[in-house]
Amino acid sequence: MWEWWHKNRPLLLGGVLLLAALLWYSVNLRQQDETNFLEGVVLRATGPIQSGLDQMINGAADLWGRYLYLIETAEDNRQLIEENRTLRAVLTASDEVRLENQRLRLLLDFKEAQEIATLPALVIAEDASSWFRTVTIDKGSEHGVTEGLPVVVAEGVVGRVVRSSPRYSRVLLITDASSAVASLLQNNRARGVCRGQGEQLVFDFVLRQEEAKIGDRVVTSGMGGVFPKGLVIGKIKSVVRQKFGLFQEIEVAPSVDFSHLEEVLVLLRSPQ
């Protein structure tokens, strides 16, 4: 017995330690929504370096793009002038709609929804691993950023804050596999949950009988308590209705280009 123990001791000890590490991970899942001491230290230590390096890279890219690599500039300029003309026409038309909206609001005695305070932040780093989808922003608890706050850009939802240190925070993108957002279809208000799939999203739990078409817009429902209602998540990319089963299989293309995230807005007050 003693000989067997002596012979297999490293293996058994390794197994026990690995099991303990797994157990510790499992126990820590309960405090998953809080920033622990070591994570705070890492964020504080790496943040300034990441920020500095990010500025250097952006500076170099600006120098290259604005002063050295000007081959496509003339073509870009021509396209922008054309686009500008089209947008002016659209703007004139939308002015009419805005004025009409104003008149109707007055008629209905509409009260403006209370605006949520926002804080602009710069994305300074991405997730260190290829398996997860998070970004680091240059605002933290000193600026009022805490865990759970929603993060958006003009195009739609980006994610929510999962870790915060005094000056830096980490944001879990909606495309991460562990992210789920209570959502609804803008057209017919069919409810479901948008889950991250790395680069796409899946819209789960939409009943079979609900009408869902490619191109339909998916927005937040405000039910999860994190995101305000009506923020754009993306557009339906594919719909599969099996012969059996309660739900449809819907793929959603996010409206935000996560590979080019630079500036984001943190919504400082949660909808609740």
Added chain:
Amino acid sequence: MNRTLIYLAMAGVAVVLQTVLLPVLLQGYHKPDLLLILVVYLGLHEESRRGGLLVYLLGWAYDGVAGGFPGLNGFVLFAVFLAVRGIVSRVNTESSPLLLMLVVAGTALQFVMLAFALDFFSQTTGVWSQMAWQMPVQLLLNFIAALVLLRLSVWLQRTFMPRKTLPGLRKLDSRYES
């Protein structure tokens, strides 16, 4: 102590490269896992107790910049370290192709352990299929990064410390000499 500080500094550089520089250079979500390569190296050349503790600590610190599950990377990297330690007495640790092979095997083990820990313990769904799609690219990137690091370390050693040797790089064959 000196060596531990060097390892910590190397891990710090790896993290900064992976979070800022490599995403810009590679233009996408995929990037080589330099910390995993360091863990494989530690498994080959460090003593079990000190190396194990260091790897677990590095894993915990890694959680500060990768994913949102405290203790996950500690568990996964510790598993990779133990697996490497398990075979270290049976192989020639001075062989560079072995390091490359172990990096590939370590990446596969990392994928299995991550998917297992996420699927069974957290509320993450569809993680196996999602990670399986990324797996070939990750294997290739880690292999290339290990190859580049091998060449770079040989060049650095010859240029800056010609009289010293790096553990694991004493008997390099000509393919990895620069």
